[in-house]
Amino acid sequence: MTLSRPERIDLLLTPQRQGREPQQRAQLDSLAAIERVVIDATIDLLAPGQKFALLWSLQVGENAVAGVQIKERDGTVTNLMPPTEVLDYLTDHKRMSYNPDVGAWLSAEIFIAGPTRYKTNYSTTAVADWMPEISADDLTAEFAAFPRPDAEIPDWARSQLDWAARRTG
Template structure:
């Protein structure tokens, strides 16, 4: 039996739609240590058998917030992976919770992971590794608007970048 076009449309409209279940809300973590452990555990869960060491990194300046995981393979090559969205969300929470008006907050993070309880976290308020994404003048302005800090706590490279931008536009 062949259905006419209007009958097919009606059939499609009356078919029950399958809705994807909403993801469970992520757990609110109250301490910096709890956030660090959670993101370390998530990075370890991404590793394949035989992979033992990983670097979880994040760059958060203004509107730019990115994270990644790098794994050094036995042959010396590096595998880059994107962590689950909740890892970046927890790192955004970490940054917000780390804010101190006298120094600002961190703009880049590197967590070297050797095991669930063997990791070293470095959160930098003034440096960005040269292999991380570039930081724009707009993101720097947004960063210092959102997380003000004394002029002496603005890194020289950021001040130079902003001064150069102001000279070009102003």
């Protein structure tokens, strides 16, 4: 399944469902359980006739966002904000999947074609160019919260941190 490259979406930083009381969410104890819940919640957003969705999340330092892109039959892409608990569960997933040898994932893409037809990509090194920008402060916070060996810091992140240090130093 291939979705068209989306435009960068800053509007996803605004909650979709204002005025609703937050519900208590279950604490899930496995990565598979978290994936099941976020996939089901994403499928619940689909309207009749919509078949393919991309659930994405960017989580670097204090910058944590998520969105859903739905490919329409005519090829257009509709962008939605997932329920708040989806971002919360993805944050749990990141924390639970942290590995000190490689770090924690920075971006996630889950391509969904049905309840049992999906493909996940959690990247510890890459962030799609259409995702929100990452600041040097967010990178610094990320590597403090989820340390990794120097060799596992992506070149683009190292360059951004070096540039920020030269600019302020």
